[in-house]
Amino acid sequence: MPTLKIDHEFCTECRMCYVACRELNLNAVYVAAEPLHRIEIDPARCLFPGCTACLPYCPAPGSMVEAETGRSMVPPPPDVHRWSLKGRMR
Amino acid sequence: MTELPGKALARELIEQSREAAQHTPMDPIIEAAREKRLDDGAAFRLICRLWAMERLFYYIYGGWGQGLELNDFPPGVKYLFARQIMDESTHEMLYMDTMLRKGWLDKQRDAFDHPCGRFAINCSLSSYAYTLRYFASYRHSVRVAALNLGPKIVEMAWMEPLADALDDPALKAVFSSQFVENRSHINMGRRIVEEQVSTPFDTELCRRVCASARKDYAKFLGELANLVLQRETRADAGQVRGLFQRVIE
Numbered sequence: 309m310p311t312l313k314i315d316h317e318f319c320t321e322c323r324m325c326y327v328a329c330r331e332l333n334l335n336a337v338y339v340a341a342e343p344l345h346r347i348e349i350d351p352a353r354c355l356f357p358g359c360t361a362c363l364p365y366c367p368a369p370g371s372m373v374e375a376e377t378g379r380s381m382v383p384p385p386p387d388v389h390r391w392s393l394k395g396r397m398r
Numbered sequence: 399m400t401e402l403p404g405k406a407l408a409r410e411l412i413e414q415s416r417e418a419a420q421h422t423p424m425d426p427i428i429e430a431a432r433e434k435r436l437d438d439g440a441a442f443r444l445i446c447r448l449w450a451m452e453r454l455f456y457y458i459y460g461g462w463g464q465g466l467e468l469n470d471f472p473p474g475v476k477y478l479f480a481r482q483i484m485d486e487s488t489h490e491m492l493y494m495d496t497m498l499r500k501g502w503l504d505k506q507r508d509a510f511d512h513p514c515g516r517f518a519i520n521c522s523l524s525s526y527a528y529t530l531r532y533f534a535s536y537r538h539s540v541r542v543a544a545l546n547l548g549p550k551i552v553e554m555a556w557m558e559p560l561a562d563a564l565d566d567p568a569l570k571a572v573f574s575s576q577f578v579e580n581r582s583h584i585n586m587g588r589r590i591v592e593e594q595v596s597t598p599f600d601t602e603l604c605r606r607v608c609a610s611a612r613k614d615y616a617k618f619l620g621e622l623a624n625l626v627l628q629r630e631t632r633a634d635a636g637q638v639r640g641l642f643q644r645v646i647e
Binding site: 323326330333335338339341342344345 | 488491492498499504506568571578
């Protein structure tokens with residue numbers, strides 16, 4: 309299963325992903341104490357690719373990537389939406 | 399180089415706040431943490447109440463932001479205020495993340511329903527929040543003096559020893575990771591007061607609002623310590639005494 313991570317080269321720390329994730333009560337996006345208050349994704353809680361709720365909210369292209377391949381998920385590629393739908397059908 | 403107009407005032411307010419911060423109502427909590435008496439329940443009450451306080455900063459800063467007019471301050475002052483809003487929001491997230499990751503809460507919504515996280519009008523937290531919110535009608539430099547050179551200095555004074563006393567790495571990190579930002583807020587306050595407060599009227603106003611914010615913050619800390627250590631509050635004691643008095647009569 310692919311996992312999602314934040315690329316801090318591009319992330320603006322606007323925290324829209326945090327808000328989306330918290331609203332859905334998944335709480336995979338969190339504020340890390342170390343390195344100081346950077347937004348991170350907890351792979352153990354993140355449901356990607358079953359859930360892609362945070363991706364459309366992210367305003368910084370390239371700031372969320374597939375951890376295994378490094379492929380940018382912002383803006384979300386069309387196949388990512390298909391995975392998401394499949395996840396929901398299951 | 400000319401002397402900054404508010405330099406003496408900033409120094410005076412910082413010294414007063416440091417003096418007030420030598421002993422705070424948080425001392426028994428720090429003592430309990432040192433002696434390993436701060437169990438999970440107490441830690442939850444502490445974090446949850448501090449989260450409720452941080453939530454109220456959205457309300458306070460919302461009011462303050464409306465009071466910022468175009469061109470009344472240099473852009474640097476507004477940038478620093480934006481940074482402070484962001485940092486306060488970060489601290490709110492840190493507290494909430496801790497409660498969720500520790501399993502104390504299932505979801506964010508539960509904190510709003512919990513007595514420690516719920517907002518109530520008749521408590522010291524709300525009077526502290528209202529005091530700060532009412533400063534919205536003053537100049538930004540005056541209200542920054544009230545908060546950043548008042549309660550922020552007191553907060554720094556109890557947070558450092560508390561982080562030091564805590565054993566749990568996650569709880570320790572929640573507090574110790576705030577030091578950088580808290581220190582920066584104090585420095586922001588000092589700089590803004592030094593550069594922007596120049597008239598005798600504003601100087602006197604700064605003294606008054608700073609003392610008022612410090613007093614209300616101390617009351618909030620007292621209430622927090624009572625809640626965390628589950629001590630009887632003065633209000634409870636008063637009610638009980640009143641009841642006994644009526645029975646005797």
